[in-house]
Amino acid sequence: MPSATDAGAMRVVAFAVWDTPASQHRVQAHTGSLEPLPSQQPSSLGVPITIGHKDRMDAFKSACVRYKASFFDAKYKRGHVMLRILLCHPDYQRRGAGKALTEWGIQEAQRLGLYTTVFASPMGLRLYTKLGFTEIGRFRVEVEGDEEHLEIPALVLSPSAGIWESGRKATCGMVTGAGYNGVSSTVCA
Incomplete structure (x- = not known):
């Protein structure tokens, strides 16, 4: 998207990382695990921040790995397309x-005939629900002795939920191997 301060410059306003079955196998072969990226939760939403708190980050990562295996991997043996992280610059939210980034992943999952999966943040839950995702469970992340905790919804969208045709066209491309541990990244403009 054009920068607000320099019309000739482009600015990254949103970012998504998707795991496809092929990228999941590459990461597992490369690192020996499928650890998710940590999630930052703004404290203005009344949820704890995990970034900068090692014990919270460790609890978050451990819970995500455990519940990804039980909610998604065990159920969708053929694989699934998982939205690992979706970030949008605050100045460009709700635009x-x-x-667009989520619809790209849904289209990719439907092309492959696979379910689309995500662990929703408080900011993303409304978007995913509007796009047709269904909650299949929740898990709680907390550190012993910490008063705060997170409730994380696990959501899925069936590959037969319909073909997504966005009224607004986005130019998206997949970058493989250059992202986090070789995981595919989606870039839209």
């Missing part, structure tokens, strides 16, 4: 960038 369709997150929706």
